Every structure is written in C-alpha cells, then in structure tokens.
Amino acid sequence: MFKIHIINWSNRKAYEGPLEHHFRLRHQIYIGERNWRQIERPIPLEIDAFDxxxxxxxxxxxxxxxxCGGSRLVPTLKPHxxxxxxxxxxxxxxPRxxxxxxxxxxxxxPSLRKPGEPSLAAGIVLCGLLEAALVLRIRQISVVCEVFWLNRLERLGWPVTRLGPAIDHPDGAVIALLIQVTEAALASSRAVYGLDDVSVLAASQLKDSQGSEPPAIAVQV
Incomplete structure (x- = not known):
C-alpha cells in the first residue's frame, strides 16, 4: 500500500512536495474535520511552532x-x-x-480509513512509528492525546504509563502518556494488523536515518 519514509532536516529537500502535501492533509483533518480552532491559520496548511x-x-x-498517512517526532530536549x-x-x-x-x-x-473497523493504513502508520523509533534508537515516546488512546495502545500491546491527570481542553479532554519502545510492542502491533514480519519502512530510508550524524536529538486515525 505505502511505506513510511523518515524525513529530517538533512534530507528534507528531497521531500518538499510530500511535506507540503502532509501539511495540507493535517489542515484538512485537524481543522476541517476535527474543528481544532486553536491551531487555525489563514492559510490551508497546518504548521505549528514544533515544525x-x-x-x-x-x-x-x-x-x-x-x-497516505504519517506522524511527527520532536526531541524532548528541545521545546515540545x-x-x-x-x-x-x-x-x-x-521525562526528557x-x-x-x-x-x-x-x-x-480520509480515503484510507475504515470507520468501525481496524484500518490497514492506520496499522502501517503505528507500526512505522515503532519501527522507526527502533531504527533511530529512541527508547521512549511521550504523547499528549485524547483519553481513548490509552486503551487503544494498551490493546495493541504497547507498554504505556499515564503521566498525570486528564484535563478539559477546547479541542477535547487530553492526557499525557509515556510509551516504551520495544520489539514486543512492534510484533504485537504487526499481528493485530496482519503485518507479521513485514517492514513498513522505505528501504532507502534505513541507511539515511543511520548516517554518521543522527537526526536532531530527536489524534484521530
């Protein structure tokens, strides 16, 4: 269907078109569909201070x-x-x-979602997150998300710790989680989405992401 590409400051020039497309998709989804007015801008691109x-x-x-899908990682030693x-x-x-x-x-x-049932595209995005994190030697992932994500990630077999209370926010109740990046979590997620033993990363990106200088130390689906 599609592969996950790891894009950082060093290789971004090769991905100018896809990066702009992804900012437009983010605007369509987060502002157009989900009505996140807190992040609305006068242009049809969803870009914030952490981009x-x-x-x-x-x-x-x-x-x-x-x-077709994606997500973003930001190093916790920088503002996030x-x-x-x-x-x-x-x-x-x-945790930083x-x-x-x-x-x-x-x-x-939107065209790849399946309301009411697991989406293969969502599985590729989630497995791609864990697989990329392992490649990049990321040990833990923090996330601010809607409360339903806690149960969803636990059902996938992800080791998740809640960092504090939920709070009401204009765009919905949110919590913070800390995720342990493990091979076991990747294996269980692959099994859930029928991706057993199949890498979802673009092969050309594996070498780039492990070059001599590592990347900068680095939700409704």
Whole structure:
C-alpha cells in the first residue's frame, strides 16, 4: 500500500512536495474535520511552532508519491508540546532525554480509513512509528492525546504509563502518556494488523536515518 519514509532536516529537500502535501492533509483533518480552532491559520496548511529543524516526519508515501498517512517526532530536549503547552499533564515531571521523543500529529488520509473497523493504513502508520523509533534508537515516546488512546495502545500491546491527570481542553479532554519502545510492542502491533514480519519502512530510508550524524536529538486515525 505505502511505506513510511523518515524525513529530517538533512534530507528534507528531497521531500518538499510530500511535506507540503502532509501539511495540507493535517489542515484538512485537524481543522476541517476535527474543528481544532486553536491551531487555525489563514492559510490551508497546518504548521505549528514544533515544525522546525528538529522535527522528524514519518510519512507514508505510496508508489505514486501520494501521502497516505504519517506522524511527527520532536526531541524532548528541545521545546515540545508537553513541556511548553501542557506541562500540567505530567504532574510527576516531564521525562526528557536524548533518546526520548514526543509523538504528535498522527493521521491517515480520509480515503484510507475504515470507520468501525481496524484500518490497514492506520496499522502501517503505528507500526512505522515503532519501527522507526527502533531504527533511530529512541527508547521512549511521550504523547499528549485524547483519553481513548490509552486503551487503544494498551490493546495493541504497547507498554504505556499515564503521566498525570486528564484535563478539559477546547479541542477535547487530553492526557499525557509515556510509551516504551520495544520489539514486543512492534510484533504485537504487526499481528493485530496482519503485518507479521513485514517492514513498513522505505528501504532507502534505513541507511539515511543511520548516517554518521543522527537526526536532531530527536489524534484521530
């Protein structure tokens, strides 16, 4: 269907078209569909303060160059959503380290969703997150998300810790979670979505993502 490409500051020039397409999809989904007025801008691109040189994008791109889904990773040693916008969600302290990244802006293109049943596209995006994290040697992932994500990720077999209380927000009740990145979580997610032993990463990206200089130390589906 599509493969996940790891895009960082060093290779972004090769992905200018897909990156713009993904910003447009984010606008369509988060503002057009989900009515997140807190992030609305006068242009049809959803871009925030964390879309900077430190961001790593995990974009699902098909053979025709179309963006099918994706998400974003931000290094927790840099400003990020939990540290700068929602510190109250981590009442025991916000975990920050060079191998802890924050996960944000997960999406699947509307045409690939299957309401009421698991979506293969969603499975590729979620497995791609874990597989990319393992490749990039990311040990933990923090996330600010709607409360339903806790049960959803636990059902996939992800080791998840809740960092604090839920709070009401204009765009819905949200909580903060800390996810342990493990091979077991990847294996169980692959099994749920029928992706057993199948890598969802674009082969050409594996070498780039492990070059001599690592990436900057780095939701409704």
């Amino acid at each position: 900077n040189e430190h961001a790593i994008y995990l974009l699902g791109i098909d053979d025709n160059g179309h963006v 959503l939990l540290s700068d916008i929602f510190p109250m969600l981590a009442d025991g302290g916000n 380290d060079q191998d802890i990244f924050e996960w944000t802006r997960v999406f699947v293109a």
